[in-house]
Amino acid sequence: DTEVTQTPKHLVMGMTNKKSLKCEQHMGHRAMYWYKQKAKKPPELMFVYSYEKLSINESVPSRFSPECPNSSLLNLHLHALQPEDSALYLCASSQELNTGELFFGEGSRLTVL
């Protein structure tokens, strides 16, 4: 299994809603990442987990809250988002932190109304 699975594929939410994005991989990778990608732009790193420990990217607003329940799962909790947060959210994993190939999921396309 060489897949990174993300759910949901599409999400529409209001600015007062609370929702979560989920990511799962069963490749035994110990590093997992959240990237944000706006249309026609490159992916931008948001958060990194290595061995279920968070490395914080301080430029990410607190309305985004990551969680890594175990080595296979990664969540991104969303609360009080703004319309400018609408984007494709990509999850990726790699064998170890900052080493080797990134395996990307298909992404969750988020629209904030």
Place this chain on the structure above:
Amino acid sequence: QQPVQSPQAVILREGEDAVINCSSSKALYSVHWYRQKHGEAPVFLMILLKGGEQKGHEKISASFNEKKQQSSLYLTASQLSYSGTYFCGTEPETVDRGGADGLTFGKGTHLIIQP
């Protein structure tokens, strides 16, 4: 710091060759190349580590000149399936390997292959 990719866009006929360049102002530890088709996730093509090695993958190869902090992706005898946006991702030599620095992607090169 974001690497600089050139050109921004390329239009080719099937069978023609293309070169995409990626440069950084920082000393690099590695350069990654990914291709992303519209509506899909980025797909890994290859990684080049400090040492100036050249790698190949079918008709797609890449080089890394660590003295110039530059990498080039070579697409030979292009096929329709090569269409997409190509991103280079770089890791600076001084990256905190235990920290959140990771890959920084260039703005991408949009490649269109026409029949």
